[in-house]
Amino acid sequence: EIVLTQSPGILSLSPGERATLSCRASQSVSSRYLAWYQQKPGQAPRLLIYGVSTRATAIPDRFSGSGSGTDFTLTISRLEPEDFAVYYCQQYGSSPLTFGGGTKVDLK
């Protein structure tokens, strides 16, 4: 099983700042099968990024993904008020499909 470790657990920032979220895998994620999700309180998760760096439909370009092998990053270039949420990474290269524990981006 591939274990995904996200850091930091909480990221306290202000609107307009840059957010850098990390996702580290216990073994290499095959074929770039790494996705990121955003979840706001009381809502279902929403797909942001798949294939490491491809934005999902209607996701603004301030969100970007990068990385390879075991180290992946989600970057939010300039935080908007609606971006304060919890973010999860997920690998879909091998079974079982696994998620990281999440990073909460909250208001400083």
Added chain:
Amino acid sequence: EVQLLESGGDLVQPGGSLRLSCAASGFTFSSDAMSWVRQAPGKGLEWVSTISGGGEVTNFADSVRGRFTISRDNSKSTLYLHMNSLRAEDTAIYYCATTRGGTGWYGRFGPWGQGTLVTVSS
């Protein structure tokens, strides 16, 4: 527009059974693998099960294998999760989601439904 609407969540006693449904619209349901993902209160996301578009292939997390089954009725664009021998640790919001983009039945999840709450307690 893709819409997924879960139903069937309820309060059930330990050892009991429940069937969840997910009604889909806005896309060609039979073309996509579908999954259930759950989230215990205040916790993260956990993949539960996936079924291929035609229903021939199913997969389960170790935590539910042998107790849960997944099925689909493509004529009704509906996904099901049959849950038996329920335990307190199965308490969670259960989301259905399309599953695309990986190899075979593997995939990323999205769009997602709004979820249905299952509570296992005496």
